[in-house]
Each structure stands twice: as structure tokens, then as C-alpha cells.
Amino acid sequence: MKxxxxxxxxxxxxxxxxxxxxxNGASTLLIEEHASIGSPVQCTGxxxxxxxxxxxxxxxxxxxxxxxxxxxYAPDGTELEVKGKxxxxxxIDRKMFDRSLIEQSIDSGVDIxxxxxxxxxxxxxxxxxxxxxxxxxxxxxxxxxxxxQSAVCRSSGLPGCKKFLSGMQIxxxxxxxxxxxVEIFTGQDVAPGFFGWAVPFNGMARIGLARTxxxxxxxxxxxxxxxxxxxxxxxxxxxxxHVVGGIPLGYPDKxxxxxxxxxGDAAGQVKPTSGGGIYMGAICAKIAGExxxxxxxxxxxxxxYEKRWRSAVGRELSIGMMIHKSLGKLGDNDLNEFISYLNxxxxxNAITEYGDIDHPSVLFRKLLSGxxxxxxxxxxxxxxxxxx
Ligand SMILES: Cc1cc2nc3c(=O)[nH]c(=O)nc-3n(C[C@H](O)[C@H](O)[C@H](O)COP(=O)(O)OP(=O)(O)OC[C@H]3O[C@@H](n4cnc5c(N)ncnc54)[C@H](O)[C@@H]3O)c2cc1C
Numbered sequence: 001m002k003x004x005x006x007x008x009x010x011x012x013x014x015x016x017x018x019x020x021x022x023x024n025g026a027s028t029l030l031i032e033e034h035a036s037i038g039s040p041v042q043c044t045g046x047x048x049x050x051x052x053x054x055x056x057x058x059x060x061x062x063x064x065x066x067x068x069x070x071x072x073y074a075p076d077g078t079e080l081e082v083k084g085k086x087x088x089x090x091x092i093d094r095k096m097f098d099r100s101l102i103e104q105s106i107d108s109g110v111d112i113x114x115x116x117x118x119x120x121x122x123x124x125x126x127x128x129x130x131x132x133x134x135x136x137x138x139x140x141x142x143x144x145x146x147x148x149q150s151a152v153c154r155s156s157g158l159p160g161c162k163k164f165l166s167g168m169q170i171x172x173x174x175x176x177x178x179x180x181x182v183e184i185f186t187g188q189d190v191a192p193g194f195f196g197w198a199v200p201f202n203g204m205a206r207i208g209l210a211r212t213x214x215x216x217x218x219x220x221x222x223x224x225x226x227x228x229x230x231x232x233x234x235x236x237x238x239x240x241x242h243v244v245g246g247i248p249l250g251y252p253d254k255x256x257x258x259x260x261x262x263x264g265d266a267a268g269q270v271k272p273t274s275g276g277g278i279y280m281g282a283i284c285a286k287i288a289g290e291x292x293x294x295x296x297x298x299x300x301x302x303x304x305y306e307k308r309w310r311s312a313v314g315r316e317l318s319i320g321m322m323i324h325k326s327l328g329k330l331g332d333n334d335l336n337e338f339i340s341y342l343n344x345x346x347x348x349n350a351i352t353e354y355g356d357i358d359h360p361s362v363l364f365r366k367l368l369s370g371x372x373x374x375x376x377x378x379x380x381x382x383x384x385x386x387x388x
Contacts, residue, residue, distance in 0.1 A: 193214075
């Protein structure tokens, strides 16, 4: 087998990258190790309206619910209501979403091989295990879209991501106060260094958390989250799905070399404030596909990918990482103080006006330019004073 571009991984980043490689004239093969696309699901499926557009998905066919706001709970139980101006995000059926993206790749001329695992590469020879059989594929370019434990990353000698969060989630019957609001839970008890969530849809919710690595297993915090007074009042018992997964944060210094580029989770292109990777991954995957096609024709080098994706989302990801690090350092008392600071009417209005889940830096810059910024600066520490 011989292809201009071989894409490893059939998630959203792989699907988008392969579509753009094929559309730019490259013969393209996508390989996926699992027997079916979109499975197993490791996602809450909360995706902004901008992300759906970026993925070139028309209509709302995968939407299980539309979200218009959020309740954020401080460790002391204080509730902060964050109202969006309109629909902020959709809760999607992630399996159907991934499959639809792959259908678009196929329509663009991409060949797909499932049950085919990338096992290594040497220059242009990609080794795979396809249906239990060892094979070699000649690839002009390789796009590693194979998630956070990227074998392409290891095999090419590119550096990995800087940090990982561990996440766990269940799906369960749930009776929320407001079915159009996401619930966010903070505090050392439920999600040290990050947050927990309940995302409702159709009488159910995806209830989960991600946390920075620590002594106790993530399952310990899931049980704590299920004991949270807000959750207990809404959770109707039993569990229908159980998800365990990692979230990479902090993109590496280099994501491309020779004939290899990394994209999506494999390149740490994930929003450090929310752990969402579909939006940034899609933006970068389009660039990866286009540059890979140009590179095999000798019209570009992989450096163009590195430059273009960093200029598109690098600053947002870096600011997001600073925010993540600062928030992660706040103890429960500081978090209580921070959330009560955000609960002031004028700040809540600013959140409604400027809050954007894909670009939190816009709101943070706005808050830092306001007249009452002393408390915020104190809470976030020196990092922010040097940032803007
Ligand atoms: C608990 C949890 C909740 C999340 N919730 C959200 C959310 O609400 N919104 C959001 O935007 N993001 C969310 N994310 C993150 C999101 O799921 C990822 O950022 C996104 O799936 C990354 O897409 P990707 O295509 O880069 O990688 P993946 O979706 O991980 O796809 C990688 C693919 O590569 C395949 N693969 C791996 N190794 C090989 C190999 N050697 N050979 C062949 N194939 C291989 C895998 O089987 C997989 O299909 C969540 C993550 C977790 C863990």
C-alpha cells in the first residue's frame, strides 16, 4: 500500500485532518485501531456552537440538549449563575458525531482501515497490525491523531504533552433544577486542581470530574461528587455508562518533524480551562491536512504547520494554561472568595457579555481591565500581573 498521507486515529482530529489532506489533492488513508469509529466514548460531549461550525457539521442532528448557562458551585456551596446570551453549547451524541465526521472524510475520498493499529515507523515505512496481520504502508506524510498516548509521537521521537488530568464520568438518571444549565463543582473534596460537572440531557446527566494527579484514585472523587448535596438532590441512582480517560494539557515545544505532524490530543491542543479538545483539535487538524498535502508535493515543509497552528490557537492555549495553573493553586477558601467575587452583579454581566468557553482569555482580559481588579489580581497571584 502506498499513500501520500497516512492519518493515524479516527477521532475528530484524524477525521478533519484526513478530509483536508484529501481535499487538497493527497491520496489519503486513515487507520483506526478499534473495530468501530467513535467507540469507546471518552467524552462528556459538551461542544460549543463555534466548535460545531469548525467541524463543518450542519444542523443539530447530534444535539441531545442545548445549554444556555451554568451554575458554578463554590466549595462552601455558594451558587454562581452564569447566563449565556443565547445557546452556548450543545450536548452531543459523541459516537454519532465522530461517525459523521468520518463519513465526510470518506465523501472527500479518504480510504479507511479499521482494526488497524499503528505499531511504528521508519522514515516513510509505517508498520501496522491490521486484523492481526503485520503490514507495511508507504506514507509520504504521517499525521499522528492518535490521542493522548500517541504511538506516533513516541515512534517519531517528538516530545509528549506537559501535563495530564485524569477524568472519570458516569451517565445516570438526573432531575436538574434547570435542564438547560451545566453544573460545575469546585473544591479539594470533589476535584482537586480542576472541577466536577453534571451535564443534563433527556432526564439523564453525564456526571464526572477531572483532577490533577494525586494520591487518591479518581474513583474516590467521583464517589465524593455523588455525595455533593446538589448532586444527591438530583441524582436518581444507578449508572448506565462509565467512562475513564485522560486529558492532556500544555502543548509540547515541537509537534512536527521530517514527515510527521501531531494533531489534536496527541499535540496537547486542548483548552486547559475546560479540558475540551474538539474545537482546538479541529482548527489545527485542518491546517495539518492542508500542510501535509502541500508537503508531499514539495510546496511546503512541516514547519508551516508548526507556525500556522501556533498562530491560530497558541496564544489562547498558553493563556488558558496560565489560568488553569493559577486556579489549580487556589485552596477552598480562595475558591470561595473568587466565586463570591464573580458573583457581583457587574461581574456577572461581564461574564454574560464576554464569556466564551472557547476563548476564556477575552473575559479574563476584560475583568483585569475593570476598575475593581485588585481582588482578582490578588487571587490569581503574580502570574497575571506579568501576563497582560
Ligand atoms: C472524561 C472526559 C470528558 C471530555 N469531555 C469533553 C467535552 O465535553 N468536550 C470536548 O470538546 N472534549 C472533551 N474531552 C476531550 C475530548 O474527548 C478529546 O479532546 C478529543 O476526543 C480529542 O480528539 P482526537 O481526535 O485528538 O483524539 P481521540 O478522540 O482520542 O482519537 C484518537 C483515536 O486514535 C485511535 N488510536 C490510538 N492509538 C492508535 C494506534 N496506535 N493505531 C491506530 N489508531 C489509534 C483511538 O482509538 C482513537 O479513535 C473529554 C475527555 C475526557 C477524558
